[in-house]
Amino acid sequence: MTREEQPFLAELARVRGSGVLGDSGRLRELFDYLAGRGPGAPSASQADIADSVFGQAAADGDDATVRVYVHRLRKRLDEFYASAGESPDRARLTLPAGIYALRLSGQAQPAVEPVQAAPDGRKRWLIGFAVAAALVATFLLGRALPGSGDAPPANAFWQPFLDSDRPIVVVVGDYYMFGEYYPLDPDRSRLIRDFRVNSPTDLAGLQDAEPERYGDAEDVGLTYLPFSTAYGLRDIMPILARAGRDVTVVGASELSADTIRNANIVYVGLISALGSLEDTVFDGSAFAVGESYDELVDKAARKSYISDEARRLAVPVFYRDYGYVARFRAPGGSLVAVVAGVRETALRGLAPIVTGDELPEQLETLSRGDGGVEALFQVTGQQGADLSDRLLVARARR
Numbered sequence: 475m476t477r478e479e480q481p482f483l484a485e486l487a488r489v490r491g492s493g494v495l496g497d498s499g500r501l502r503e504l505f506d507y508l509a510g511r512g513p514g515a516p517s518a519s520q521a522d523i524a525d526s527v528f529g530q531a532a533a534d535g536d537d538a539t540v541r542v543y544v545h546r547l548r549k550r551l552d553e554f555y556a557s558a559g560e561s562p563d564r565a566r567l568t569l570p571a572g573i574y575a576l577r578l579s580g581q582a583q584p585a586v587e588p589v590q591a592a593p594d595g596r597k598r599w600l601i602g603f604a605v606a607a608a609l610v611a612t613f614l615l616g617r618a619l620p621g622s623g624d625a626p627p628a629n630a631f632w633q634p635f636l637d638s639d640r641p642i643v644v645v646v647g648d649y650y651m652f653g654e655y656y657p658l659d660p661d662r663s664r665l666i667r668d669f670r671v672n673s674p675t676d677l678a679g680l681q682d683a684e685p686e687r688y689g690d691a692e693d694v695g696l697t698y699l700p701f702s703t704a705y706g707l708r709d710i711m712p713i714l715a716r717a718g719r720d721v722t723v724v725g726a727s728e729l730s731a732d733t734i735r736n737a738n739i740v741y742v743g744l745i746s747a748l749g750s751l752e753d754t755v756f757d758g759s760a761f762a763v764g765e766s767y768d769e770l771v772d773k774a775a776r777k778s779y780i781s782d783e784a785r786r787l788a789v790p791v792f793y794r795d796y797g798y799v800a801r802f803r804a805p806g807g808s809l810v811a812v813v814a815g816v817r818e819t820a821l822r823g824l825a826p827i828v829t830g831d832e833l834p835e836q837l838e839t840l841s842r843g844d845g846g847v848e849a850l851f852q853v854t855g856q857q858g859a860d861l862s863d864r865l866l867v868a869r870a871r872r
Contacts, residue, residue: 482513482578485567494554500765501550503527504543508569508576518574530785539784542746542766544574545669571668571687628713629833630841631801634809635714640738641722642714645751646707647743647814648697648725652677654690665696672749673727697727699743702818706742709825710813714740726751738809744821745770745798745814754804755812758872759848761798768816770796770850772867779850779866783817787857795820795853797863799828799837802846802871815853823853823860836868846871 486509489495495502504527511518520540524530528539548569555566566579628636635642650672656662671677671688680688707723714721724733726741726749733739734754741751746767748755756762760774769780782793797820800812813828815821827834833841840847849868854861 479513481563481565482567482576485565485578488558489551489554489567492554492558494550494557495547500527500543501547504547505576508547508574511575513576513578515575520574523574539766539768540574541667542669542768544569546765549670568687571666627831628716629829629831630838631799631811631828631833631847632713634801635738635740635811636716636719638738638809640736640808642719643733643737643739644707644711644714644721644723645726645729645739645741645743646699646703646723647741647747647749648699648727649747650674650676650727650749651694651696651698652691653694653696655692656690665694666691669746697725699725700747700818700821702815702822703743705822706813706825709829710740710742713829734804734808735806736808739804740811740813742813742821742825743815744818745816748814751810754810755800758802758846759800760869760871761848761850770798770816772850774869775867779816779852781816781820783819783855790857792854792856792861793819795823795855795860796866797821797824797851797853798848799824799851800846800848800871801841802848819855819858819860820851820853822858823855823863824851827851827863834865834868836865840868840870843870 489505495505504523507523507527508518523540523544527543530539551567551569564579568577568579569575570577649667651665651667652671653665654663671680671691674693677688677691677693681691711721722737726743726747729750734751739751741748741755744767745763752763760772762771762773763769764771764778764780768784769778771778779796781795783795786793795818796816798812798814798816800810802810804810813821813824815824828837832838834849837847837849840849847868848871850866852864852866854863
């Protein structure tokens with residue numbers, strides 16, 4: 475053991491002994507994998523982590539499962555040091571943004587190229603792809619959205635929104651991105667999606683709290699939407715706009731507390747993109763977001779539902795995805811509806827179900843009451859297509 479390794483190993487033992495990571499599970503396995511690579515190891519790739527920790531032969535591109543678990547490990551480390559404090563020599567383990575390797579603060583570290591770094595050409599490609607996707611979604615909506623006069627009658631789930639005098643705001647689950655730009659070294663410039671940063675306000679707060687990690691970050695005014703959101707809006711918007719109702723659309727990264735307080739809210743998107751709405755949605759729910767955003771946990775039944783889409787999307791096999799639907803009153807009196815998929819297949823399949831003339835019987839009965847309602851659907855997919863659906867749970871909620 476070298477002198478440089480001793481403080482690193484001491485912090486590993488302190489974190490493991492605290493129990494903050496549990497005795498087993500994917501989070502502990504991820505920590506042990508990164509710890510085993512040593513204090514000066516170069517950043518692991520997403521493919522390395524997917525293969526070594528999750529037993530998945532990851533593609534060369536972005537792996538959401540890896541990103542989510544790295545984010546959660548970073549959060550657990552922050553929670554540990556907030557509770558236990560730093561070691562006597564002020565050392566602490568960190569997972570720097572953009573680097574999949576454990577570092578010990580205060581120690582000299584080798585220069586490591588961030589895993590997300592991309593040359594200028596690729597950066598332009600990423601921005602161009604985001605713009606192209608937005609244009610395609612806009613085109614799809616323009617071609618597919620019927621006028622409000624062509625919309626089917628509002629069913630029991632949506633009728634309270636039309637009966638209310640409050641304005642309606644549709645919140646789409648967007649993913650906020652920020653940039654790091656280095657004029658003297660353009661090849662290091664990059665776009666970043668960080669699960670801790672869901673709005674310019676989040677970014678500004680972290681720049682103040684963690685300048686060493688976010689000091690070079692810049693708000694570049696860029697977000698992106700899952701393509702399945704367009705299909706959800708196609709079915710939901712005409713119903714909400716019936717009788718000339720004015721409906722405003724905003725991104726989840728732009729949603730303010732004042733809007734939640736003064737308007738009725740309809741969320742359309744993925745569970746992982748709820749942003750500031752996540753606490754509001756799950757505070758009174760019998761469901762919770764699991765260890766990764768690919769998972770919903772039914773706390774009442776003590777059962778987990780994990781989407782298979784990420785692992786099976788690329789091959790022609792059937793897989794299961796899950797969709798969550800809810801309607802309830804927020805603490806300030808606003809009416810809130812949620813149409814959310816764990817992954818894209820479920821979101822694509824949900825909207826036709828909840829906007830149809832006839833809801834599934836249990837959901838119909840609950841929707842006619844004055845209280846809150848929530849439901850979980852299983853959607854069977856194949857290579858992105860939603861093939862069939864089944865209502866698994868429908869219950870009243872606060």
